[in-house]
Amino acid sequence: MRHAPFIAVEGPIGAGKTTLASMLAEELNLPIIKEIVDENPFLAKFYENMDDWSFQLEMFFLCNRYKQLEDTVTQYIDKGIPVISDYHIYKNLIFGERTLNGTKREKYRQIYHVLTDDLPKPNIILYIKANLDTLLTRIEKRGRPFEEGMDTAYLEQLIKDYDDAMAALAIQEPSTVIITIDGNAVDFVENPEHFTEIVSYIKELMK
Ligand SMILES: Nc1ncnc2c1ncn2[C@@H]1O[C@H](COP(=O)(O)OP(=O)(O)OP(=O)(O)O)[C@@H](O)[C@H]1O
Numbered sequence: 208m209r210h211a212p213f214i215a216v217e218g219p220i221g222a223g224k225t226t227l228a229s230m231l232a233e234e235l236n237l238p239i240i241k242e243i244v245d246e247n248p249f250l251a252k253f254y255e256n257m258d259d260w261s262f263q264l265e266m267f268f269l270c271n272r273y274k275q276l277e278d279t280v281t282q283y284i285d286k287g288i289p290v291i292s293d294y295h296i297y298k299n300l301i302f303g304e305r306t307l308n309g310t311k312r313e314k315y316r317q318i319y320h321v322l323t324d325d326l327p328k329p330n331i332i333l334y335i336k337a338n339l340d341t342l343l344t345r346i347e348k349r350g351r352p353f354e355e356g357m358d359t360a361y362l363e364q365l366i367k368d369y370d371d372a373m374a375a376l377a378i379q380e381p382s383t384v385i386i387t388i389d390g391n392a393v394d395f396v397e398n399p400e401h402f403t404e405i406v407s408y409i410k411e412l413m414k
Pocket residue numbers: 218219220221222223224225226227242293345346348349393394395396397
């Protein structure tokens with residue numbers, strides 16, 4: 208591995224990223240980096256009107272994640288300390304490509320690359336792949352008010368975008384280990400054996 212294990216849990220909205228990352232951080236005694244959701248001033252507005260708010264929202268996520276990634280590198284990666292995150296910064300491109308159009312998309316793409324190209328990225332990705340029914344059930348279970356009327360076409364498109372993005376990452380960064388977890392069948396919350404299997408796999412990779 209190019210640097211200390213840097214594990215990112217990824218997958219579309221509601222797949223279980225924060226849940227799995229938190230469980231793994233506790234089990235493996237790793238520091239965890241979590242997405243900022245509650246203090247995001249644009250998220251609720253975005254779900255009300257995507258066209259009006261997408262650029263502000265994507266820039267907010269990008270700037271926050273950039274700061275978190277910088278801190279992760281200095282606090283953990285540079286010191287050889289393994290760390291787990293409930294996202295990969297690449298998700299900015301996945302969402303940005305979907306929600307932005309025209310010149311804004313192009314500007315955003317450029318800013319993403321300027322900010323992130325020279326920074327270390329996760330070298331292990333746990334990709335939770337789940338279908339629309341599973342995601343909708345989990346989003347409903349979590350009950351965030353602004354996600355209540357989630358457009359199913361948007362979510363369905365993101366499922367596909369994630370698949371395409373993971374395939375692209377596998378080609379762009381062949382040294383990154385991408386482990387795909389079937390989020391419909393593998394239940395790391397309710398089934399301890401499923402969780403143990405994931406933990407063993409990660410431990411093996413971290414040796
Ligand atoms: N394997 C699972 N089985 C059942 N419920 C789950 C499972 N994983 C997560 N959940 C539940 O689904 C909801 C969404 O999970 P979580 O918040 O971890 O998703 P996420 O991928 O981090 O979401 P987001 O994309 O919005 O950040 C939570 O209520 C969580 O308790």
